[in-house]
Amino acid sequence: xxxxxxxxxxxxxxxxxxxxxxxxxxxxxxxxxxxxxxxxxxxxxxxxxxxxxxxxxxxxxxxxxxxxxxxxxxxxxxxxxxxxxxxxxxxxxxxxxxxxxxxxxxxxxxxxxxxxxxxxxxxxxxxxxxxxxxxxxxxxxxxxxxxxxxxxxxxxxxxxxxxxxxxxxxxxxxxxxxxxxxxxxxxxxxxxxxxxxxxxxxxxxxxxxxxxxxxxxxxxxxxxxxxxxxxxxxxxxx
Amino acid sequence: xxxxxxxxxxxxxxxxxxxxxxxxxxxxxxxxxxxxxxxxxxxxxxxxxxxxxxxxxxxxxxxxxxxxxxxxxxxxxxxxxxxxxxxxxxxxxxxxxxxxxxxxxxxxxxxxxxxxxxxxxxxxxxxxxxxxxxxxxxxxxxxxxxxxxxxxxxxxxxxxxxxxxxxxxxxxxxxxxxxxxxxxxxxxxxxxxxxxxxxxxxxxxxxxxxxxxxxxxxxxxxxxxxxxxxxxxxxxxxxxxxxxxxxxxxxxxxxxxxxxxxxxxxxxxxxxxxxxxxxxxxxxxxxxxxxxxxxxxxxxxxxxxxxxxxxxxxxxxxxxxxxxxxxxxxxxxxxxxxxxxxxxxxxxxxxxxxxxxxxxxxxxxxxxxxxxxxxxxxxxxxxxxxxxxxxxxxxxxxxxxxxxxxxxxxxxxxxxxxxxxxxxxxxxxxxxxxxxx
Numbered sequence: 001x002x003x004x005x006x007x008x009x010x011x012x013x014x015x016x017x018x019x020x021x022x023x024x025x026x027x028x029x030x031x032x033x034x035x036x037x038x039x040x041x042x043x044x045x046x047x048x049x050x051x052x053x054x055x056x057x058x059x060x061x062x063x064x065x066x067x068x069x070x071x072x073x074x075x076x077x078x079x080x081x082x083x084x085x086x087x088x089x090x091x092x093x094x095x096x097x098x099x100x101x102x103x104x105x106x107x108x109x110x111x112x113x114x115x116x117x118x119x120x121x122x123x124x125x126x127x128x129x130x131x132x133x134x135x136x137x138x139x140x141x142x143x144x145x146x147x148x149x150x151x152x153x154x155x156x157x158x159x160x161x162x163x164x165x166x167x168x169x170x171x172x173x174x175x176x177x178x179x180x181x182x183x184x185x186x187x188x189x190x191x192x193x194x195x196x197x198x199x200x201x202x203x204x205x206x207x208x209x210x211x212x213x214x215x216x217x218x219x220x221x222x223x224x225x226x227x228x229x230x231x232x233x234x235x236x237x238x
Numbered sequence: 239x240x241x242x243x244x245x246x247x248x249x250x251x252x253x254x255x256x257x258x259x260x261x262x263x264x265x266x267x268x269x270x271x272x273x274x275x276x277x278x279x280x281x282x283x284x285x286x287x288x289x290x291x292x293x294x295x296x297x298x299x300x301x302x303x304x305x306x307x308x309x310x311x312x313x314x315x316x317x318x319x320x321x322x323x324x325x326x327x328x329x330x331x332x333x334x335x336x337x338x339x340x341x342x343x344x345x346x347x348x349x350x351x352x353x354x355x356x357x358x359x360x361x362x363x364x365x366x367x368x369x370x371x372x373x374x375x376x377x378x379x380x381x382x383x384x385x386x387x388x389x390x391x392x393x394x395x396x397x398x399x400x401x402x403x404x405x406x407x408x409x410x411x412x413x414x415x416x417x418x419x420x421x422x423x424x425x426x427x428x429x430x431x432x433x434x435x436x437x438x439x440x441x442x443x444x445x446x447x448x449x450x451x452x453x454x455x456x457x458x459x460x461x462x463x464x465x466x467x468x469x470x471x472x473x474x475x476x477x478x479x480x481x482x483x484x485x486x487x488x489x490x491x492x493x494x495x496x497x498x499x500x501x502x503x504x505x506x507x508x509x510x511x512x513x514x515x516x517x518x519x520x521x522x523x524x525x526x527x528x529x530x531x532x533x534x535x536x537x538x539x540x541x542x543x544x545x546x547x548x549x550x551x552x553x554x555x556x557x558x559x560x561x562x563x564x565x566x567x568x569x570x571x572x573x574x575x576x577x578x579x580x581x582x583x584x585x586x587x588x589x590x591x592x593x594x595x596x597x598x599x600x601x602x603x604x605x606x607x608x609x610x611x612x613x614x615x616x617x618x619x620x621x622x623x624x625x626x627x628x629x630x631x632x633x634x635x636x637x638x639x640x641x642x643x644x645x646x647x648x649x650x651x652x653x654x655x656x657x658x659x660x661x662x663x664x665x666x667x668x669x670x671x672x673x674x675x
Contacts, residue, residue: 004674006663013663013672019462019492019512021522028667033574043520051463051516052442056660075519092520144324151660175323183326194333202664202671209334211671213662216364217417220391224363227656228338229673232331 002056002151003069006202009062010087012037016069018055021047023069023085040067040085042092047083048075057151060087063110064128066096070106070117082106082117084131097131105150109176111157116176118164120149123174140174142181147174151199161185161237163210169197169219171212173237188232190214195221196228208235337671339654341381341647342367346446346558346607347620347627348403350426355385356644357410358620358627359401359607361657365389366401366412366424367646369627371614374642381625381646390431394422397658399606400446400558409435413444413458416658421447421458423474436474441467446496446558450534455480457496459507463516464490466507466536485539486515489530495559497568499583503534504543506568506583508556527553529570529581548588552579557606558620562632564612567592571608571619578608578619580635597637601628604655616641623653 003016011028015036022041026034041047049055050072059068065087073080080103083095104119113128114137122141126134140147140162150165155176166172169191172184188210191197196214203210209231216226342360349356354371367384375382388410389395397416404411408426419442422434443461450457454471458479465484469477483505484490491513497506508529514522528547532540547553554575561568566583570591577596581589595617596602607620607627615632625647628640647653657675665672 002658002660002674004661004663004672006665006672008666011667015674017512017522019514019522020524021514021519028665041522046519047522048519049514049516054516074517152662172326178323182323185323185326187326187328189328189330193330194336199660200662202662204664204666206666211662211664213659213673215658215660217396217658217660220364223338224389225338225340226362226364226396227654227659228336229659229662229671230333230337231335233334234329236327236329 003058004152004200005058005060007060007062007087012060012087014058014060014067016055016058017041018049018053021045021049021055023047023058023067025067038088038090040089040091040093044092044094045083045085046076046095046098047071048077050074057105059106059108059152061108061110061128062087064108066108068106068108068115070103072103082115097129099126099130100133102126102136105152107153107155107162109155109157109160109162112160112176114155114176116153116155116162118147118150118153121147121167123147123162123164125176125179138177138179140178140180140182144181144183145174145178146170146172146184150201152201154201154203156203156205156237158205159237163201163203163237165198165201168192171198171201171210171232186234186236188234190230190232191219194228194230195219195223196230198230203238204231205238208233208238210234210237337654337673339656341625341651341653343622343625343653343655343657344607344620344627344646345399345622346401347609347618348401349609349611349618350403350408351405351611351613353408353426356618356627357401357403358384358644358646359398359412360389361397361399361622363389364395364398365393366395366398366410369644371611372642373644375626375645377649379645380648382644384646386429388424388428388430388432392431392433393424394418394420394434394437399444402447402449404449406451411447411456413440413447415443415445415461419444421456436472438469438473439476441465445494448496448498450498450500452500457498457505459493459496461492461494461510462512464488464493464509464513466490466493466496466505481535481537483532483536483538483540487539487541488532488536489528489542489545491525491528494555494557495570497559497561498534499561499563499566500534501563502566502583504583505532505534505536506530506559506561507532508553508559508570510555527551527556529553529556529559529568544586546581546585546587546589550588550590551581552577552591552594558608560608560610562610562612569608569610569617571605573604573606573622576602576604578602578605578617578630593635595630595634595636595638599637599639600630601626601640601643603653622655624651625653 153164198212200213343362346359423436467479492510511525530542580593603623
């Protein structure tokens with residue numbers, strides 16, 4: 001289970017079920033073997049993974065009541081893309097819209113109405129409601145930008161930051177208004193400090209902290225302990 | 239001491255004062271000094287707009303009343319903190335907290351009955367830890383130290399889910415479940431950070447293995463797309479399987495544990511029940527966990543001869559399996575069920591296990607590994623939940639106390655059970671960090 005998100009407005013947990021082509025939605029306080037309250041699954045959903053690994057990223061936009069699921073090329077969406085479902089969708093329902101031809105983890109800036117996709121070496125910034133073969137409004141990419149692939153990243157719309165992975169194992173903050181080969185405004189050199197390369201990011205604006213998950217799959221940490229969750233104070237971005 | 243709510247409110251009020259004191263500088267350029275207008279309670283910090291530094295670009299944007307705000311931002315980026323595009327502020331600060339488990343998390347167990355050694359697969363420090371078979375951690379002791387450890391970058395041991403010991407020559411086999419996609423093989427006396435003597439590339443999501451010594455065939459279960467790949471025992475490199483059991487008719491569904499009965503020529507596979515055809519939209523479904531039984535030489539899209547499945551079985555995330563060749567009994571590490579289930583090898587349908595080892599005395603905690611020591615008539619379990627391996631008489635049943643325990647963490651410690659901490663989320667309502675595995 002790698003695709004995971006929390007909806008603070010509706011107090012729900014959103015999880016992908018990669019092997020069953022589904023999205024599961026649980027109560028925020030769910031525990032034990034509690035069943036999901038909704039399941040998005042079926043032929044109309046267009047959800048399709050791959051043999052190796054896919055459907056491992058998901059994002060929830062609680063303000064606009066949407067769940068966003070990146071899919072790989074193939075199936076009904078030949079080029080791959082981002083499926084956008086109504087948050088309350090349940091059962092075999094089609095996506096509200098499909099952003100075609102872009103693949104990667106996704107996050108929404110509901111303040112500036114933007115959708116950001118981390119394609120690996122770039123952050124592609126679209127209108128939030130972009131669909132079809134829409135082109136990005138801006139792309140942050142290049143040696144100065146140093147954007148790296150990360151399983152999940154965040155957009156903090158209140159201050160307009162994209163908080164994602166940097167190429168040197170750092171966690172960086174770019175502005176949602178950046179475009180081109182723009183260096184990040186802020187950087188915490190997480191790998192240099194801790195020995196871990198983060199793969200997941202969560203934000204805690206109240207305590208002005210950033211929470212990172214890291215497993216040893218990219219770089220073996222010197223500690224020899226392969227799984228960790230690390231919290232940094234980062235008041236500058238909140 | 240202030241409550242959390244009170245502290246948050248206090249901070250909110252302080253920020254409110256600061257923010258309001260800057261307001262005149264933004265809105266009223268004719269004013270000669272900042273004035274305190276009022277003090278009001280503000281909502282949570284996350285919902286408020288913090289102060290902007292005087293002279294920041296966003297202030298200029300706010301002053302511009304020509305056209306929409308978005309276009310203004312595009313001309314002059316930077317929403318916050320007064321950082322200019324092109325400049326990076328590096329913050330080399332230490333983490334305020336970290337969550338990690340310094341002790342091993344055991345996913346699999348195997349015993350070398352010739353040398354009386356126990357091998358435990360540790361998925362937390364990516365190592366294989368070797369103990370004496372008769373080691374027994376005394377009550378109150380912090381842990382039992384291993385006699386040797388195999389681990390390090392050269393070993394290619396990563397997210398490994400199965401350790402298997404060759405009963406003939408003592409070779410150590412280990413299956414990598416995630417990014418390594420391999421089976422690595424070490425000599426019996428391997429120790430430290432060393433390269434494996436053999437390396438077999440396997441399909442992604444390989445989970446468990448066993449070997450038919452008579453035919454010198456290695457059986458590997460693969461979670462998804464679910465399959466059983468059969469290789470030459472000595473296969474290495476990119477060698478392909480000699481048989482592949484896979485397809486809709488097999489009823490394989492997120493395959494995990496695997497066992498063979500060479501006397502009766504049977505192959506047993508357990509399944510979590512998550513299934514889809516990755517090439518066809520809309521084929522995903524959830525089925526209840528099962529054990530599917532095939533002829534040992536099954537190949538292609540072969541349906542099972544029998545299926546053990548249903549609520550009476552108690553199967554719940556079944557993991558490793560082992561078969562007692564003397565009795566034909568099938569032992570299942572029943573992870574979330576917190577039990578070891580024992581079925582007859584001839585069982586079929588919705589049948590209750592003939593024995594269940596479960597209860598507070600057993601020391602079982604999320605058991606995922608199981609091994610039958612046929613020489614000493616003992617049953618071993620690897621416990622993901624408490625950094626231990628527990629051993630029982632082969633005939634144990636019910637809330638049985640273990641004969642011995644090899645514990646690698648202080649008594650009573652509950653493991654974090656981290657498997658692969660790839661994602662994370664923050665539940666702001668409960669102030670909880672959510673870590674899927």
